[in-house]
Amino acid sequence: MSDYKIGRYLKIERKNRNLTQKEFLQGVLSVSQYSRIESEEQDIKVSDFIRILLLNKINFTQFFNRYLDDSDMLDSNKSLEKIAQLFYNGDLSQINKMKSLVKDDKLLTLETKVIVAILEGNIKDLDENVKEEISNELNKKDDWTRNKEFLQLFSSSMQIFSIERLNIYMKKILREYKDTISKESYEVQRRIASVCINYLGRAYNSTDTVVDDIIIFLKNLSENPDLLMYKMLRLYFVYLRQNNQEKMNDILSLLREVGYSQFIRNLPKKL
DSSP, rough: OHHHHHHHHHHHHHHHHOOOHHHTTTSSHHHHHHHHHTTSSOOOOOOHHHHHHHHOOOOHHHHHHHHTOOOTTHHHHHHHHHHHHHHHHHHHHHHHHHHTTTTTTTHHHHHHHHHHHHTOOOGGGOOOHHHHHHHHHHHHTTTGOOOHHHHHHHTTTGGGGGGGHHHHHHHHHHHHHHHGGGGHHHHHHHHHHHHHHHHHHTTTTTOOOOOEEEEEEEHHHHGGGHHHHHHHHHHHHHHHHHTTTHHHHHHHHHHHTOOHHHTTTTTTOOO
């Protein structure tokens, strides 16, 4: 099939039935392959699509009538991007407005709650139920390391997890991408690199971490010019751990000069 968005619609059907990806697939595809389809990164064969619908007793006519005309449907990808940009801008007012727009999307709702708490400086007082929900979502997901919504939720909510818990999650990402990261699409590399940089910012001065492993891992990003920012930030954390203030200042000055003054405010400046 030529429309990658079909994965989004299949995901809705699966969630409406409270099924894991494995249960929903019933052996038609591997979970790792199907996860890319739900994430709209890979197409699905017509034969596989039909088998999945038949096995789950999904009415063909209702499926297409309900989802293929999605002009009124919230575009979750755009919402993900908008939330990330608002977080970067520190725009608490607009983030609060986004709550009503994403109320039917559990993951985006959880993410906005975390971001609001961070921007308000109340992350330590975040409702324990929200923390538990996020942990549960990550733990029950078949292959969250391949899902853009889960990765962004994890990246945004790192402050609520202990270093020990973060290490567990980051080790899973390393296992998934260690040998393939340079061969992944730009979007996947960017997404994973962003998670890694956030982890470095959270764990750079802690003991018993996978910080060194992440720094080595980021060196393997492809030579795509669009990934230059992440390569620079990797070097920044290398120099930070070496306490090389001169090199750190060089990078900070360059980032400031090209318009990232807002971003560098959140970078750690010393061990």
